[in-house]
Amino acid sequence: MSQSVHNFVGVFGHVNLDYLMKVERLPKPNTSVQVSNVRRFFGGTGSNIAMIASSLGVKTALASFVGKDFPKDFKDALFKAGVDTYDLVEKDSFLTPTCRIMTDPENNQICIMDQGPMGEMDDFPIAKHAIESSEIIHIGTGRPAYYRKVMKAAKKLGKRIHFDPAQELRYVYTPEIFTELLAMSDALFVNQHELKIAMKYLGIKSRAKLLDHVGILIVTKGKDGSEIITSSGDIEIPAIKPKKILDPTGAGDAYRAGFYAGLSRGMDLESCGRLGASASSFTIGVHGPVGILPTWDEVLERA
Numbered sequence: 001m002s003q004s005v006h007n008f009v010g011v012f013g014h015v016n017l018d019y020l021m022k023v024e025r026l027p028k029p030n031t032s033v034q035v036s037n038v039r040r041f042f043g044g045t046g047s048n049i050a051m052i053a054s055s056l057g058v059k060t061a062l063a064s065f066v067g068k069d070f071p072k073d074f075k076d077a078l079f080k081a082g083v084d085t086y087d088l089v090e091k092d093s094f095l096t097p098t099c100r101i102m103t104d105p106e107n108n109q110i111c112i113m114d115q116g117p118m119g120e121m122d123d124f125p126i127a128k129h130a131i132e133s134s135e136i137i138h139i140g141t142g143r144p145a146y147y148r149k150v151m152k153a154a155k156k157l158g159k160r161i162h163f164d165p166a167q168e169l170r171y172v173y174t175p176e177i178f179t180e181l182l183a184m185s186d187a188l189f190v191n192q193h194e195l196k197i198a199m200k201y202l203g204i205k206s207r208a209k210l211l212d213h214v215g216i217l218i219v220t221k222g223k224d225g226s227e228i229i230t231s232s233g234d235i236e237i238p239a240i241k242p243k244k245i246l247d248p249t250g251a252g253d254a255y256r257a258g259f260y261a262g263l264s265r266g267m268d269l270e271s272c273g274r275l276g277a278s279a280s281s282f283t284i285g286v287h288g289p290v291g292i293l294p295t296w297d298e299v300l301e302r303a
Contacts, residue, residue: 007084008264009053010061010130012150013046013140013164014118015088017071018249019100026104035102041249042074042290044097045140045166048253049260052279054082055293056261061134063087063127064142065117067096081293087127091117121146126153136160136263138256139185141168144177151184163214164189164256175201179213187216189256195219216269218259220252225277228269237273240302242281250290254283258299271303278303 021035042051050062061084068090078085097116103109117124122145131137137154139147139161154161163185165173178201182188188210190198195207202213207229210217217229221239228235258279262272281302282294 007059007061007130007134009058009136009138009260010063010087010127010134011046011050011053011138011140012063012127012130012147013049013138013142014044014097015047015062015064015066015070015074016044017041017074017096017098018043019098021100021102023102023104026102026108026110033102042077043099043250045164045253047074047078048250048290049138049140049256050083051078051081051290052254052257052283052293053260056257056279056296056299058257058260058264060084060260061087061130063130065089065091065094065121065124067094067116068092070096077290081290084130084133087130089117089124089127091124094120118142126150128153131159132157134159136162136260138162138164138260139181140164141166144173144181147181148177151181155184160186162187162189166194166252169194169197169201173201175203178202182213185214187218188214189218189220189252191220191222191252218273220255220276222251226255226273228273230269235270235273237270237277240274240277240281242284245284250283251280254279258303261296261299274303275299 018041020039022037023033023035025033027033046062046064050060053060066088070090094117095114097118098114100112101109121143126149131150131154137159151161161184163182199207211231220226223239225239226237255276258276259272262275278299279294
């Protein structure tokens with residue numbers, strides 16, 4: 001394994017194929033429905049963050065598991081974005097994680113998620129290259145037992161760890177494993193809903209008490225912007241209005257990528273938050289989280 005590559009952030013998380021489709025009505029048991037306007041997108045928290053961060057000039061490694069069917073055009077897109085994919089592993093006997101989302105005219109949805117090898121990752125060897133070659137280890141969606149091993153390895157090497165369990169906090173984590181992994185983390189990314197779950201898991205009623213467990217708390221709030229909370233005080237970051245709103249998917253991932261674009265350049269936390277808000281506004285304005293990757297100059301100018 002080559003150690004010549006130096007990355008700023010090693011991103012752990014899902015690499016998905018997302019299929020979005022329209023239906024006249026959501027299916028009931030033992031019935032079938034016809035789909036229309038089927039569109040395939042590259043997705044997954046890990047891939048989204050890595051591709052957008054790389055497009056913004058952040059040296060980024062991606063660690064994830066996909067199937068042997070992983071499409072060439074997805075590989076090519078990652079390569080073109082400049083992502084270090086040494087630890088993007090294709091596993092035999094699995095299909096690539098795939099999310100199929102049906103939406104009716106009232107915007108009700110059904111999501112069918114095949115985790116592929118990500119559902120079995122507890123038994124796989126940890127991605128050493130992404131850990132050893134990166135300054136910051138970003139822990140996203142995936143299995144907590146696997147990430148416990150990753151965090152312990154990262155801590156031994158003195159790496160900074162940013163914890164970002166996302167929507168899986170609600171149904172994959174227990175209070176015990178969340179508390180254990182948070183104790184090894186330097187920063188926690190959550191949205192408003194995940195913040196409430198985190199506080200419940202920790203048995204606290206004040207978000208300021210979270211700083212007893214982690215040094216930096218970053219809370220994204222959609223159209224209401226974001227907050228960066230530290231022992232030195234709270235930083236309010238306003239949302240940046242996109243030129244148009246087409247698809248909110250991946251906006252939070254783009255925020256994280258923009259945040260790292262600032263952090264890798266030595267900027268203060270407020271500037272990092274503003275760059276996150278700017279990157280997020282670009283993603284909202286296109287179909288698919290990585291439909292069009294913004295450049296550093298574009299994100300900086302809008303910020």
